[in-house]
Amino acid sequence: MMKKILLGTTAIVGTALLAGPALAAGPELGMSGNVKFEASFVDQDPITATTSSYTRGYKFSTDDAEIVFKAKATADNGLEYGAKIEYEFENEGTDEAMIWLEGDWGTINLGTEDGAEDAMKVGGFSLLTAAGGYDGENFFTNSSGAIVGPGSVGDSGDANKITYYSPSMSGFRVGASYTPDLGAENDDQLSDDDGDQETNFGVAAEYKGDFDQVGVHASVRYMTANYESN
Numbered sequence: 583m584m585k586k587i588l589l590g591t592t593a594i595v596g597t598a599l600l601a602g603p604a605l606a607a608g609p610e611l612g613m614s615g616n617v618k619f620e621a622s623f624v625d626q627d628p629i630t631a632t633t634s635s636y637t638r639g640y641k642f643s644t645d646d647a648e649i650v651f652k653a654k655a656t657a658d659n660g661l662e663y664g665a666k667i668e669y670e671f672e673n674e675g676t677d678e679a680m681i682w683l684e685g686d687w688g689t690i691n692l693g694t695e696d697g698a699e700d701a702m703k704v705g706g707f708s709l710l711t712a713a714g715g716y717d718g719e720n721f722f723t724n725s726s727g728a729i730v731g732p733g734s735v736g737d738s739g740d741a742n743k744i745t746y747y748s749p750s751m752s753g754f755r756v757g758a759s760y761t762p763d764l765g766a767e768n769d770d771q772l773s774d775d776d777g778d779q780e781t782n783f784g785v786a787a788e789y790k791g792d793f794d795q796v797g798v799h800a801s802v803r804y805m806t807a808n809y810e811s812n
Contacts, residue, residue: 608655610655611651613651614649614652616647622640622643623639647672649668650669663683663684665680665682666678666695667679678693678740691745694742694743695740696740699785702787702801703801738784744759755790762781780807781807783807785804786803787801788800
């Protein structure tokens with residue numbers, strides 16, 4: 583019964599935040615989205631002399647299509663708040679859904695979204711994104727072994743979480759996320775012994791600045807969690 587009361591209270595608070603009656607600025611609504619179409623082809627020699635010819639060496643795909651809805655408003659006390667919902671058509675479901683609060687003290691995000699340990703990562707994937715790029719979806723008709731690419735040991739994904747980001751001070755910023763259950767997204771109610779990770783804490787720190795005409799962007803991240811078991 584206690585769990586139901588707590589969850590109900592959270593829903594009421596979240597609704598009240600979005601409906602806030604004392605507004606210094608009217609709500610702003612926005613919508614965006616993207617659709618990616620790929621045409622891929624490959625011409626590859628046989629691995630051995632006895633290898634038969636490969637099958638079709640090309641493909642078409644639309645592997646990334648989503649629409650994003652955003653709402654934003656400012657209360658009389660200067661507090662900014664809003665919501666974001668992302669819907670992915672290729673997965674036929676909601677990708678991320680969250681509400682946020684922002685002030686001079688920083689930003690708090692509540693809902694299903696990437697954690698600080700993932701959102702604040704820096705690497706080649708930050709520059710060459712999208713399918714087919716440095717962190718994209720490579721296409722081969724036949725390849726032995728696994729393709730080694732950039733990545734991390736893991737993150738909290740889009741599971742329900744609370745995340746805090748500090749304001750940027752002299753180029754430095756920190757973030758922290760808490761995720762009770764990595765298997766719980768949107769309204770999923772999962773048990774605490776089904777093999778997922780639980781009690782996940784992710785923290786990150788980054789620096790972004792310029793030295794003469796050289797830009798520097800670096801981050802350090804850490805994550806810890808417990809595996810559920812009977």
